[in-house]
Amino acid sequence: MLHLGLLDFSLILLVVHLTGAVAAVHAALTVRTSQGAVAWVVALVMMPYLTLLPYLFLGRRRFADYVTARRYVIEQMYRQVGRNDWPSPESVSAELAVEAPQSCIRTLSRLGRSPTTGHNRVRLLINGEATFTTILAAITAARHSVIVQFFIVHDDMLGQALQQALLERAAEGLHVYFLYDSIGCHALPKSYLESLEQGGVDVQPFAVTRRFVNRFQVNFRNHRKLVVIDGKTAYVGGHNVGCEYLGLKPPLAPWRDTHIEVTGPAAAILQLSFAEDWYAATGKLPLLHQPRKADGGTMLCQVVPSGPADRLETGSLLFVEAINAAQRRIWLTSPYFVPDEAVSAALRLALLRGVEVKILIPSRKDHRMVFLASRLYAYEAARAGVQMYTYRPGFLHQKVVLVDDEIAIIGSANLDNRSFRLNFELMVATVDRGFAAEVEAMLVTDFALADPVDASRYARLTLWRRVAMSLARLFAPIL
Structure with missing residues (x-):
């Protein structure tokens, strides 16, 4: 019995090491950077007992089928946008799009695949109280549509305040969209989402694919934080939705973070960033508004979305x-x-x-x-x-x-x-x-x-x- 036990154990070790070697070859062929490939290969060969499971969750960073599918979805989305007479990023009117004098901004425009726009206003929102007081007030004042996208949402005091604001707008007949990351919001109770859905809010999780194999993948997270009101005012920055972002949860309190309020055509460009994610998740377009100048807006803004399916890093x-x-x-x-x-x-x-x-x-x-x-x-x-x-x-x-x-x-x-x-x-x-x-x-x-x-x-x-x-x-x- 002892001999058989040792033999079984040796076979298990051999299988683990062979699996680690196969995974290391896979990492060398698929990981996007040489540094990342080296890190995975060394870890999988030297410590397969510790790294095989993490590789299942974190590996296969940029697999070709996902990249191809995401790009195809975005192409389809813009075809539909064009059929609805909504301008694509490349065709924003010359009145709103500008050629920035700074070479850096011109480069970022090409990198972000969208025009630099003028006639914007931008306001700095320092820390959570200023950010969420402003966002909740803007949602309350919305007249046509509300777009909400966060990586993390908690069912706490702040999360419930957001929920109530969205339900009130939906009850008034507005188009209200709520897109959340399925990994970042893993702790968000189902009841929170069901309450939104029952109240008329269009709710959708962001996931790279619905296939079972990739339910074990935690990469390709949607880390964006975006709120857009009526297509004319947007909120972007570092805050997620939770009381810790108000500085109410030690030991990390006080929490230091920054958001911005963007009013003008750049807010409409930000709509398209959300539309890409929404279309990828649902196959449908959200309500989109035409770009408009901000009253008294004089600022140049360049929106730069990024993600794992980008042709450049x-x-x-x-x-x-x-x-x-x-x-x-x-x-x-x-x-x-x-x-x-x-x-x-x-x-x-x-x-x-x-x-x-x-x-x-x-x-x-x-x-x-x-x-x-x-x-x-x-x-x-x-x-x-x-x-x-x-x-x-x-x-x-x-x-x-x-x-x-x-x-x-x-x-x-x-x-x-x-x-x-x-x-x-x-x-x-x-x-x-x-x-x-x-x-x-x-x-x-x-x-x-x-x-x-x-x-x-x-x-x-x-x-x-x-x-x-x-x-x-x-x-x-x-x-």
Whole structure:
């Protein structure tokens, strides 16, 4: 019996290792970046017992059938949009579309596959109370349609306030759309969604496919946070829906985040970003409104959606282009700092050009592995000359880029591989000296509440801490 038991155990080990080797070959052939492929191959060959199950959930990042299907769906959507006489991004009237003088914005326009629009107004919304007070008031004032899309929605005080506002609008006969990510909202009770549906809200989960095999896939998350009111005003940024985003849940409280209110033709362009996701999930178009100028709007805006089906690596290239465009300064804030080689190289080149490079990250962790990797990258960046800071009062979740004195970029994308290549993200670039000055003032306050990262401190860390950070970095391409 003992002999048979050992034989059975040996066979199990052999099967696990062989399966790990097969999965490693699959990773080498399918993972999008060389760094990610190396991380998976090493992990699957050396530690198949620990990594086979995560690979089932996290692997197959960009499989060809999904990419092809997503692109086909979007092509179909725009054919239907054209039949309904709604302009595609490429055909927005010359009165609203502009040729930006900044080469960075022209590049982002091509990268985001949509025109730069003028005649916009943009307002900065700092932290949760300002953001959700404004959003809920805008929903209440809606007259035709309400679009709501979030990665995370909780059934708490804030989530219930949103639910009630949507039900009231639906009861008034408005078109109300609620799109949620099926992974991010895994804890959202079915009763919450049923209540919306019964009240006339059009509810839909975002999932890349309905096939059973991919129910085990947690990649390709829809990380966008978007609310659009009547096609003329939109809200984009870092907030999800939950009391923690109001700073009401320790130990991460107070929560530091930023949203923006966009009024004008850029809001209509943002409708199309939602329409792509909605059409992919339902095969139907939401109600779309024609682009309109904002009263007194003078700002240029560029919408940059990104996702795993993009022909280029839009998420990473957005940050690379913004950093390369900086002549005087580049300030960035992100909850996670796990840059790829392209972004790291751009930061080093900016330093060599004499650009002031300042990056703000959290001092508190919400995901241990990413936090450890972020800290190691922060120490290395500080050694290279980047002014790295950790935000002291609470958890920093905002995603903000400030380039020189004119360009500010705000949205949902983090400085990590998941946002670069896996998640569906949404960023808005603005060109306006007055608004950039407001963003600068906000960031000056944030940096004043932060501690500089001392690169020499790394050598004083305990051995286990340095080992943990180095191991976390090995998995950086797949975090």
